[in-house]
Amino acid sequence: MIVVTGATGNVGRLLVETLAAAGEEVTAVSRRISAADVPDGVRTVQADLARPDGLKQVFDGADRVFLLTSGEFMAAGGDVAEIVAAAGGARIVLLSSQGVGSGRHAPAFEEAVKAASPEWTVLRPGGFASNAFQWAPAIRADRVVAAPFGDVALPVIDPADIADVAAAVLAEPGHHGRTYVLTGPEPISPRRQAADLGEALGEPLRFTELSEDEARAAMSEFMPPVVVEATLSILGTPTEDELRVSPDVEKVLGRPGRTFAEWAARNAAAFK
Numbered sequence: 001m002i003v004v005t006g007a008t009g010n011v012g013r014l015l016v017e018t019l020a021a022a023g024e025e026v027t028a029v030s031r032r033i034s035a036a037d038v039p040d041g042v043r044t045v046q047a048d049l050a051r052p053d054g055l056k057q058v059f060d061g062a063d064r065v066f067l068l069t070s071g072e073f074m075a076a077g078g079d080v081a082e083i084v085a086a087a088g089g090a091r092i093v094l095l096s097s098q099g100v101g102s103g104r105h106a107p108a109f110e111e112a113v114k115a116a117s118p119e120w121t122v123l124r125p126g127g128f129a130s131n132a133f134q135w136a137p138a139i140r141a142d143r144v145v146a147a148p149f150g151d152v153a154l155p156v157i158d159p160a161d162i163a164d165v166a167a168a169v170l171a172e173p174g175h176h177g178r179t180y181v182l183t184g185p186e187p188i189s190p191r192r193q194a195a196d197l198g199e200a201l202g203e204p205l206r207f208t209e210l211s212e213d214e215a216r217a218a219m220s221e222f223m224p225p226v227v228v229e230a231t232l233s234i235l236g237t238p239t240e241d242e243l244r245v246s247p248d249v250e251k252v253l254g255r256p257g258r259t260f261a262e263w264a265a266r267n268a269a270a271f272k
Contacts, residue, residue, distance in 0.1 A: 001025040001061050002170055003087070005049060006068030008033055010130045011095065014163035015066060016042060022171065029058050050078035055086035062087055064170050068095045069109060080109045084116040091119040091176075093169050095162070098126040098181055102239050104230050121175040123166060125182040126242065127156040127234070129263040132193055139205060139271045145194035146208040148215035149236045153187035155245045158258040160266075165252045180248040185256045187243060193260055200264040201271060212236065 002019055006012040007028035016028045020039040027043045035044055047058045050073050059065065065087050069078060084092060094113045099105035101124055113120050135145045162182055169175045188196075191207050198205040210218070212232060219228045234242055249257040 001027060002064045002066065003027045003029060003059055003062040003090070004066045005029045005058075006066075006070065006095075007044075008037055009068065010128060010159040011162045011166070012066070012068055013037070014160055015166050018163055018167045019170070022167070024171070027058070027062070049073055049083055052079070052082045052086070055083060059083075059087040059090065062090045064091045064093070066093050066095070066166055066170060067113070080112040081116050084113055087117075089118050091121075091170075092117040093121045093123065093166055093175075095166070096122050096124045098124045098183075098242065099230065099234065100124060101179075101181065102234075102241050104234065119176045121169050121177075122179040123162065123169070123182055124179060125157050125162050126184075126246075127154055128162075129156045129158045129184065129260050130267075131156070132197065132260075132264070133267075133270060135194075135197075136271050139197065139201075142206075143203065144206045144208055145190070145197070146210050147190035147194075148210045148212055148232070149189075150191040150207060150209040151189045152235060152238065153189040153192070154235070154238055154242060155183035155185070155187045156193075156260060157182050157184045157249070158260075158263045160263075161249050161253070161257045165249060168252050180252060181241075181246040182249055183244070183246045183257065185245060185249075185259060187245065188260045193264075196261040196264045197268075197271060199261065200268040 002024050004012050004016050007016050008030040016038055019026045020042050028038045029045045029047050031048050033044045045058050047054050092113050096110050097105050100107050110122055138144050194205045194207040
């Protein structure tokens with residue numbers, strides 16, 4: 001049985017659907033999940049992973065675990081080692097961040113999983129294509145995209161590709177001890193993302209480049225300061241590793257990752 005944490009998020013929801021369609025026995029875990037959020041036959045458990053007293057019911061019977069920890073988990077003082085211990089000898093697939101490899105994010109979660117789990121795989125995605133959802137209100141209202149560093153291109157990844165990689169790693173042997181860096185197939189700038197969204201909508205969008213201070217103020221409304229600064233640094237002055245297209249999606253799936261244009265076409269309804 002596979003436990004999927006963060007099962008209502010951009011990656012977890014798609015992963016649950018993919019695993020269920022493949023006939024896997026799945027338990028979907030989130031703090032506010034219900035049967036309406038998952039395909040028929042998927043067990044749901046409402047749980048806060050930062051509270052160790054509720055972990056036993058989450059991982060009971062699991063032999064594989066997809067582990068996703070949120071900023072709220074970190075803010076609540078959650079301990080990944082307690083999760084791994086509650087999972088017993090289950091194989092752990094951890095959704096980490098490319099920022100761990102580039103030194104922008106702390107490696108503590110990865111280290112805890114590697115130290116405590118008998119079998120583990122780490123996934124390090126770069127920026128998500130779905131971050132473009134933050135532009136949806138302005139696009140719907142004014143047909144405008146406002147973002148900083150308009151011409152800095154990064155290989156953002158479709159969450160569907162992260163879910164597909166996770167499903168493959170959970171289903172197949174041979175991934176123990178591997179760390180996969182997950183990116184899209186090409187770098188793309190915010191200005192070009194706006195153009196691709198306009199193409200998906202059938203009408204051009206206006207692009208407005210924010211100053212770094214303007215972006216900092218906007219991001220500070222929903223991100224803690226340390227995350228704001230790390231994000232601005234990646235967006236404005238990415239490292240060579242953060243600019244590089246990784247081969248790992250194709251290595252695992254046997255196909256290239258989806259482009260941002262494909263993501264935009266699939267999600268156009270959110271911007272209308």
